[in-house]
Amino acid sequence: MSAVVEVSNVTKVYGAGETAVHALRGISLSIEQGEFVAIMGASGSGKSTLMNILGCLDIPTEGEYRIRDLDVAELDEEQLSVVRSQLIGFVFQSFNLIPRTSALSNVELPLAYQGLSRNERRDRAQKALAAVGLSDRGSHEPHELSGGQQQRVAIARALVTRPAMVLADEPTGALDTQSTKEILELLHQINATGSTVIVITHEEEVARAAKRMIRLRDGLVVEDVKWAA
Helix, strand or coil, X not given: CCEEEXXXXXXXXXXXXXXCEEEEEEEEEEEECCCEXXXXXXXXXXXXXXXXXXXXXXXXXXXXXXXXXXXXXXXXXXXXXXXXXXXXXXXXXXXXXXXXXXXXXXXXXXXXXXXXXXXXHHHHHHHHHHHCXXXXXXCCCHHHCCXXXXXXXXXXXXXXXXXXXXXXXXXXXXXXXXXXXXXXXXHHHHHHCCCEEEEEECCHHHHHHXXXXXXXXXXXXXXXXXXXX
């Protein structure tokens, strides 16, 4: 296996002087192609800051972050935008779907920035919806879908660019127990195809669903375990 992400002695400090907040205090980790990893921690542990760095939404104060062997620090904003759109599929707790827009059009959206023809965008979006079990919901708008279905659309949107990794931020936080179970099973199915899945969570149940758990506390990695097969 090859590493999708490499984090080496990364720190993140907000502010300066006595009011400085040390969100990350020297994080080092490697995530390989095809892993299913949960990054776990309570509020204030640094997991959201780490997620922003992994998603190229923020940069470290010190240390190195590489995705697919690209040193993020060497990329300008335009290059970072390309990395985010082509190498990372984002899934958010609040779904972030465009209202009054069909599920199919929501899934197509990331492809609009890649220069694909309309027919190719539509074909790939339809296949992505089918992959999450919503081939018959393409014409439905978000308000016509359940919370679990909306999250499935969001996952289809994350998958449609064929990213190096799927980065899911509290993907079950807004869902009921049954929908949570279904979304975790779907993430397992995606991982089983060889995709790298990284879930940010504060819930033990969600972390246990992954194959590896990295626990943060006070900006440090305090536990890194792989579950027995």
